[in-house]
Amino acid sequence: MYTNIVELKGVSKCFGDYKALETIDLTIQNGEFITLLGPSGCGKTTILRLISGLEKPDTGHIFINGQDVTDWPPEHRHLNMVFQSYALFPHMTVFENIAFGLRCRKIAKNEIVERVEEILRIVKLTKLAQRKPDQLSGGQQQRVAIARAVVNRPLVLLLDEPLSALDYNLRKDMQVELKQLQRKLGVTFVFVTHDQEEALSMSDRVAVMNEGHIEQLGTPRDVYEEPANLYVAEFIGETNVFETKVIRSDKQTVEVKVEDKRFTFKNKRGLKTRQEVCVTVRPEDLAVWRQEEVGEVSDDMLPGKVEQVIYKGSIVELVVRLESNKRIYATEFFNEDDEKLDYQIGERVWVNWIPGWEVILPV
Amino acid sequence: MGELDSGVGGYFAGMKNNSSFKKICVTVVWSWLFIFAMVPVLLTLITSFLTADSSSLVVFKPTLQNYTQLFNSAYLKILLQSLYLATSCTLLCLIIGYPFAFTIARSKSRHRALLLLLVMIPFWTSSLIRTYAIMALIKAKGILNTVLLAIGLIHHPLSILYSYSAVLLGCVYDLLPFMILPLYGNIEKLNPDLLEAAQDLGAGKIRTMVKVVFPLTMPGIIAGTLLVFLPAMTMFYIPVLLGGAKNLLLGNLIENQFLSANNWPMGAAISMLITVFMGAMILLYWRNAQSKDKQNLQELV
Helix, strand or coil: CCCEEEEEEEEEEEECCEEEEEEEEEEEECCCEEEEECCCCCCHHHHHHHHHCCCCCCEEEEEECCEECCCCCHHHCCEEEECCCCCCCCCCCHHHHHHHHHHHCCCCHHHHHHHHHHHHHHCCCHHHCCCCHHHCCHHHHHHHHHHHHHCCCCCEEEEECCCCCCCHHHHHHHHHHHHHHHHHHCCEEEEEECCHHHHHHHCCEEEEEECCEEEEEECHHHHHHCCCCHHHHHHCCCCEEEEEEEEEECCCEEEEEECCEEEEEECCCCCCCCCEEEEEECHHHEEEEEHHHCCCCCCCCEEEEEEEEEECCCEEEEEEEECCCCEEEEEEECECCECCCCCCCCCEEEEEECCCCCEEEEC | CHHHHHHHHHHCCCCCCHHHHHHHHHHHHHHHHHHHHHHHHHHHHHHHCCEEECCCEEECCCCCHHHHHCCCHHHHHHHHHHHHHHHHHHHHHHHHHHHHHHHHHHCCHHHHHHHHHHHHHHHHCCHHHHHHHHHHHHCCCCHHHHHHHHCCCCCCCCCCCCCHHHHHHHHHHHHHHHHHHHHHHHHHHCCHHHHHHHHHCCCCHHHHHHHHHHHHCHHHHHHHHHHHHHHHHHCCHHHHHHHCCCCCCHHHHHHHHHHHCCCHHHHHHHHHHHHHHHHHHHHHHHHHHHHHHHHHHHHHC
16 A cells, blocks of 8 residues: 555646646545645535546546556546535435445445445444435435445545535534544545535645645644645634735844834744735734733733624634724633623723734735 | 415415415316316217217117127237337337437536427427328438438338338337437436446446436336327327328227227227226326335335
């Protein structure tokens, strides 16, 4: 087994005049859970269909387990796909649906029964084996779709937004189940979603996509804490963006103006003087201070007024209007011995963050 | 009917006087069906039990003779011939129609409208006139023979007209749209993901067709089969025009009994036989569909 189970080299794809996928390179490692994340039309499903063989690339080559499979039809690639619509065969029982792939490969009857029963146990559907798909709930259908793919022991399992049709609670449960299943089977999962929370919580690596190319590929922590560019920063989670210009820079530090105050930050990305940049800070990294908490106003504090208070149980979300009329979002966590989180609308507050928690991105 | 009632009622629930509107609609439809469908069938049924008379067509003398005569070997032969023609016609329509319907349903939507139009254009002309057109095509000095002779493919004109093949050709040509349209409706609803899923699971084209596409489009196949088979059983002008006098079929037999032999009760009896036969086929299909529903329902409970 190769470590690089799937490799896309210089692959591109057009549909008519529409460029679905720019030239991309992507390497997927054996056994990892990789997520292709992006808004609809970003090309994530196209990548999945190219790997599966349901589409052919216009340029480039696709390798699976070290072999060039670019011209192979789907039925020879030994991968399986879980469709967004599940695509269960409505005229077959759960058992027949799951056995379909094995029968196509002419596996002995008793082995088929054995393997289908084993997978039914794993997805907890043994009792429903003789039901038809339309007699199952959405979550059960979802599990049949996964079982039908996994039972073939594919090299890679491709999942096209498999959880998008489920309601919130079921989706949460299925996320955990899917992750457990992937660990148990040790199969490579390529998962497509537009839900960033899903992507962050399940994946080993996330590829953030936009308009047919990959903006960033990295661990969930990387893409959240060290976004490669403004698109990634804004797409993953919420963030406050201050557009500004570099006043002065050297190898270690960079000086910028945020809300008419001068800040000196570490220069992690080799920014140059007069370069247009964005200073981004996550809402949860912002500290909001009330008038009485602030003894002496320090230089890094931005004054503002509370515009909205959104109570969410364990957290409070604040919308603060700064003096420049810019609106920013801040999230405050409840602390057991902290009862000060009682903000009033219109109240004067001060906002700051711990230097180094900001991310400065070139525009 | 109850289902329809509540559906219509629900739709017009916001309307004033909706109950009287509903009543008028239902009454009009039922009166229409009663006067123009039920009454003629009842009249035929009654006639079939009466005795023929040369001067006054029918006399009120109840008899079963019309039916017992049907078991005459000459009539049975005609019945078998008709069944044979209807079956071959249906099979041919299915073999030609299925790939055609599949292609239309899977083509791009802008081409689809045009292809469907091509299927429906023949409906704009009377089928009798189209049958004469076929005669012009296939007769000894017709267009087909002229072309084939001109390009040297044949040396003597083919005698297709007035043969069984000509009748079959005419029936298939006339009834093909009735096969294609229900098939198209069914195949078009087929979720394309299912075909991709089959392919993804390792099924080749033939297996996908046999195991996935055919079973799922079975309602369309059955509907198309009924729509072709039943009219094919009683076709009468096509066998006359294209088959000459040689091929006597059920439709011609009925026509003869009414128009030439002046034996209305006999014609009525043959008509009733076919009506019962067709009714039985539809009932069988309906029962089958219903028991499947029930089975599903029971499993669900």
